[in-house]
Amino acid sequence: MHISTKCSVAIHCLVFICEYGESKKVTSELLSLSTGVNPVTIRNIVSALKKDGILSVKFGTGGTTLNCSLDEITLYRICNAIEPDFLNKLIGIHASPSCLCPVGRSIHGVLDSSYQNVREDLQKSLQNISMEEIMDKYHQQTENT
Template identity: 75%
Template sequence: MHISTKCSIAVHCLIFISEYGETQKVTSNRLSLSTGSNPVTIRNIISGLKKEGILSVKFGTGGTTLNCPLEDITLYRICSALEPDFLDKLIGIHATPSSLCPVGKNIHSVLDAAYAGIRDDLQISLQSISMKDILDHYHKLYR
């Protein structure tokens, strides 16, 4: 199973923006230094979060700010903004089972039913964790 590292980088960026966005200009270069990620990767993440309505970006001089309350930003919303089909790609099913085999010709249907419950459970879990929860935990640990 796999959730892209883009989601954890996005959470890192959102914490940084929440902590410093009111007092400093938060740019993709600054976020790149904080996350250790390429500035292009950061710009792509910012773009996805902006399209989702999570962030605002000032044109010209730059600077990124939160566009909605932390309570409204869930891990599911973040992951979906960056990879809309991440739940479908989460658990892979081998692509070419034998259609001549009774197991092979039915395995996709069998596994789809089993894996659907896992995807649903994960979606519910990701929807239950907000950036406010994450930031509160961050503050407990590091303030």
């Protein structure tokens, strides 16, 4: 139970596209080399980001570019594009507690509102971090190495 590594791969791809998309034709093969992830997985991630409107992909010759400004792309938007139900998967309740047990009968009611509060807090936190901030951190990091 965690945020999928696909989200960090998607962020990696977006950083790469921001950094090199103007000067290079960014393809799934190139992103695969940078991330160490299979090109098919990269294509699935790019497809999800394209469907959300974050990326544009040129057909035929290939190449991926940003479709919106960095401040419009939040970590929540990225994670939600990659895995639409990620908050419920991250903070979910087991599906089949025993109705014969007093705890089993009550556990969903006990946890539902608390877990919903956690989901909402996490969503707000992820919505407050943009790719603009990620790119600033990336540039700071590369200046220090």
